[in-house]
Amino acid sequence: METLNHKIKLGISSCLLGNNVRYDGGHKYDSWLVETLGAWVDYVPVCPEVGCGLPVPREAMRLVGEPGNPALLTQKTLVDHTEKMQNYSDAQVGRLKDEELCGFVFKSQSPSSGMERVKVYPSGGGAASKTGIGIFARTFLNANPLLPCEEEGRLHDPDLRENFIERIFIMQRWLNLIASKPKPGNLVDFHTRLKLLMMAHSPVHYKSMGKLVAEAALKPFEAVLEEYFIQLMTAARKPATLSKHQNVLLHILGYFKQDLTAEEKVELIDLIDNYKAGLLPLIVPVTMLNHYVKKYCKEYLAEQYYLNPHPIELKLRNHC
Ligand code: SF4
Secondary structure, X not given: OOOOOOOXXXXXXXXXXXXXXXXXXXXXXXXXXXXXXXXXXXXXXXXXXXXXXXXXXXXXXXEEOOOOOOEEEEOOOOOEOHHHXXXXXXXXXXXXXXXXXXXXXXXXXXXXXXXXXXXXEOOOOOOOEEEEOOHHHHHHHHHOOOOOEEEOOHHHOHHHHHHHHHHHHHHHHHHHHHHOOOOHHHHHHHHHHHHHHHHHHOHHHXXXXXXXXXXXXXXXXXXXXXXXXXXXXXXXXXXXXXXXHHHHHHHHHHHHOOOOOHHHHHHHHHHHXXXXXXXXXXXXXXHHHHHHHHHOOOHHHHOOHHHOOOOHHHOOOOOO
């Protein structure tokens, strides 16, 4: 993997770091986020409930009313903290713009921080529906629709975890590009390195992004960058499936037509087929291809983010 300029900055619900900010005075320490991902990340902790002035411990709260625009009420005494929370959220989301975050990890199910399926209770009483979004989370997501955001619970799913981590590393590379005050040629270089990764996520975007870059000289460059970023993050969010990976792996194999023996090609195709069949993790054919990339000095492939999208220590491609 290439050397990144500095650690990735991620917003995070403060209780996930082990801070005692929850209503009951406790926390929700997440060991993978802190001890594993934490090696590559500088976290920016946010607890909207403490941030908006509520004490620890405090009465638990819930969302009540219309799922699209609920109130935030204390569970027993029904004190309405909606306005206080909304004002804090607006101001905090504005402040976070300056942090150049590459993403955010939210605490699930919280009426302030939950990203989806948060319980909302009808005003007149009755059973809750799991249709809400925490007030801070909703404000943040509305202001940052393209930023990689996930909940800690969903990150236990290996595919969702890999997709999120890939996106935050893409975001970091994009911010580095923008910080370098790029010219059209720099965007061409950036896109060239991303090609195979984009192909694995969205062949449609892969084509349209290539066209956008090729025609960059015909439009104001600021507008090209803006459009490219939208397409980049939209594509990256799409799942990289077994079939799409298989296509990319076979595409890479095509670069070794003149180099590999017939037996070596058959061996690689077997690995790729076994990956597609769910018998081997992605890291197996990728490791073999990386070996040949070095052995035969394939410069174009050596630069591809697809072959090294994130640190190997995160073991994100090790599952079937
Ligand atoms: S879920 Fe959000 S509001 Fe609740 S303790 Fe954690 S950071 Fe604070």
